[in-house]
Amino acid sequence: MKKKVKKEIVIKTSLIKKLLIFLIIILVILTFLWISVNFIGGSENKKLQGELGSIGIMGFDPETGIYFPEECNEENFTVSWDSIFKESSENITIINNSDCTRYLLYKNISDIYYIITGVSMDGFGIRNLSVISFYTKLTSEGITDLESFDSANINQGGFDNFIDDLARGDLTENRSLDINITASADSEFSDNFRIDTGNFLDFGDSYGFTDNQAKAAGFVFKYIQIDYFHQIIGIEKTVNTTQTSNIPDVILYGSKRHDSVIYLEDYFDNLGFGSDELIFSYLVNKSGEFTLDMHDYYLHPVDFSTESTIGGIFLVNITLSYSGFENITSNNFNVKIYGCLDPDEKDIFEKRTSRNLSTSSMDHCVNNGTVREYYCKTNKILYSDFACENGYCDSGRCFINQEPDFESSECGDLVWEMNTNYILDIEECFDDEEDDVLIFKWEYPKDVSGNNTNITVKRNSTELILKPRKNWIGEAYFYIYANDSYNEEKSKVNCYIVQNQEDEESSEGDSGDEEVVLEENTSESVFKILYPNPEGTDITIFLGDEKTFSIANDDCDSIEWYLNEELVESDSKMYKAVGLEKGNYTVRVKIVRGDEIIDKTWNLFIEESVEEGRERIFNTGDVIFYTIVVVILVIIALILILLMSEKKSKNKKVKIGFGFVVVGDEKGKNNPSSIPGGN
Incomplete structure (x- = not known):
């Protein structure tokens, strides 16, 4: 039995030692790789340097x-x-x-x-x-x-x-x-x-x-x-500038700037290399058609700017001189320009005429929704047909149609008393800037029909008759549409049915001897905020979302909305929080009636919809470094296990199975009963 225990201890110790040797080799390799990545690198111009390498x-x-x-x-x-x-x-x-x-x-x-x-x-x-x-x-x-x-x-x-x-x-x-x-x-x-x-x-x-x-x-x-x-310290002037050859005729295509058409160095000697005192001038037989410019004092290139001419044949000469010295004038040479002018540069919202030397073409409407736009390509006139998106074509140009504007202050929130009808004129709910003929319609929400809604809607021409269910108090909504034949505007109408303000309670006592007491001021409405939406006080939305806050009060002199105590909306029963950054905000509505002032405050929390914070980006050096740390920790753990195993092997008792055997003790040799099952 003693031999078996010793053999088991030797085997376990041997495995741990082999694993330690293997991990130490891995550690050496990883360390070499980490040093290579962070300090040696590849080619000389690709060494990682500090924080640059980490990103x-x-x-x-x-x-x-x-x-x-x-x-x-x-x-x-x-x-x-x-x-x-x-x-x-x-x-x-x-x-x-x-x-x-x-x-x-x-x-x-x-x-x-x-x-x-x-x-x-x-x-x-x-x-x-x-x-x-x-x-x-x-x-x-x-x-x-x-x-x-x-x-x-x-x-x-x-x-x-x-x-x-x-x-x-x-x-x-x-x-x-x-x-x-x-x-x-x-x-x-x-x-x-x-x-x-x-x-x-x-x-x-x-x-x-x-x-x-x-x-x-x-x-x-x-x-x-x-x-x-570098800086040129001095320039030697050569005064005997001469023309060595005639400047040839020039042909240019397109109404634009033509860079470096000619180089004066090719036709003149002794221009003074690099001297900015050389005076350049020119003469054209038709002034104002185009311009010439010399922009460099080394090779002396001459640019021709023909942006404002459709072309023609022009006679030009160039004069060069230094201050105080004789002028040198070149030969007369012809400049032929084949240009094309497009004043609106494909602007479909402008009606213009494109012209070249042979023809002219004016923008026009192909049909009610398409404009033909003429434009220049070099010296040619071409055209393309463009659709007037969200609009129409008229008089050779596109117009953007303005969709009907919903009058939310008039029709967005309707408040009336129970058991009474409300007549809504849809024409009063929309304003069309272009006075287009509008076609109206209405509909219940998709999950509501006329059979189960709390408000019944009937149409008579442009009027909608809104009839709430008997004795019903609450909120409902439906949609109205206005179509100007180009765009259709859909708008939501909120309905708030409230209790009659002039209801008077009366009741008879249980006996003729009891007195009936009526509350005072029952004929006057209590001044309070009606149907605040949302109902709670703490509201949370995600970044990029929007939230609408509203009330249903009509019995007031003024309504003001505040965001973080800054006025953002007035004379409206609703405020839409949109485009806000992440953070905490307060939304407060204040209404005034005579000397009375009441308000309500919501706490608005805007959070990111994804995990906040910048993601940590690991590069190769980071991965190797943390792998080295893990390997070192494993090596330390194995060394501790090895030390503990060797220490136990020297003790008198080695744990095996569910009992103990005495090693190196005479009693252990002669007392097999100390091993379970040894009798």
Whole structure:
């Protein structure tokens, strides 16, 4: 028996030791991986650096920093992406304007958006390249705004201002800290920022977003680098500027700005490289048709702006000079312009005429709901037919039909006494700004019919006769409609049936000797808030929902509604709380009749419908680190078990089954009865 016990102890101890050795090997491997991820990294320009690595942004080689796409092609953009994000550049969306001074790159993984917005500014002797990188969560509106950008609007001022304001930190919150990468770079990292386009107007710009309710939450990293800077100390002027060849005739298509049509360096010598003292002027035989402009003092390109002309043939010459020196005038050359003017630029709500050199076409209605809009493409006049959505076409342009407006103060809440009828004129319930002919109808709620409703509705022309059930007091509602042949407006009519205010109670006593006592002031109504809705005082809704508060009082001089003690509505029996942020609010209604004032207060709680707080995002380094912690804890636990097992093996008694055996004791050898079943 002793041998069996010893063998069992040896086997258990051996297994624990083997498991310890295995876990220690795993610990060494995990530690090496963790060091590799956090300190060694892959290539030199992809080292993880501090907090940037924890949010999925690469650390940067001090010598190279971020790679900027100097050429506008997919290869350069993907290399730039890979120098910033750990997330692969595969399947990224790339948007840029024609000269690549603005670009937008983004990619979606699960519910995280990786975004790069880049700006490249070239100027005299200086080039400033910057990039703002997001690693963020977006609301659906934020995604809509992001995906609304394309090559047509990425160069708009709104996009530029958005990047500039974000770079200055105007739209970020919480902490910012500097991360020194190179001496020639300015870098900032901001954690836990929120961007709310609903507040963009506070900065004086809506940034051109399609939806002003977009929100983003996450991280932002800004990196600004000045590539080079040089200054020309002096310029040697050459006064013997000469024309070496004639400027040829120019042909231009389209009424627009034509950049760099000719380069004066091709036709003149000794223009003075880089000198801004060169005077440029020109002469056109028909003034005001178009303009010329020289915008650079190196290659001296000349731009032609023909936005205001439909075209023609013009005679032009150019004069160049330095102050105090002789003018040099070029040969006369012809400029042929084949233009096209579209004053409304496809605006379906404007009637205009598109013109080119050969014809003109005026916008007109194809039918009652479609407009034919003429527009220019280069020098040609084309057209497209557009549907006048929510409206109609008249006199060559679309009009938006204004739907009938429900007069809620007149018909939204009706209060009358029991056992009496109420006559409602539907015409008085709607106002149509365009005086369209309205067609009316009404209906019970879907779960109510004329057989079981507390109020019976009968129609006589435009009048509705409302008859409550006999002796019934309470609330009911039904719907009325107004249709102007374009839109139909559905509105809810609330009905409040109250007790007769002039009811007088009279009763006879049980005996002729008893006196009947009548309450005083029974002919006057008690001033109180009638049928407050909702009935309770504590109301909870979710963020984005709305809540309507109402009363049924008509016997008052004024009604005022307060949100957090600020007046938000007056002279109305209802107030709708809509568009409020998360938080706690008080809604109070105050009504006045003569010298009497009464009020009612509701507590409104607005909560998020999903779990609050920003989700913790773990990267590879985090996962490895916490795995190491778990392995260490398991190793410690196994060592404790091993020590306890060896300690027990040295004791006199080793626990087996349901009894004990004495090990190393002479009594144990000669006393088998100490083992259960040993007799």
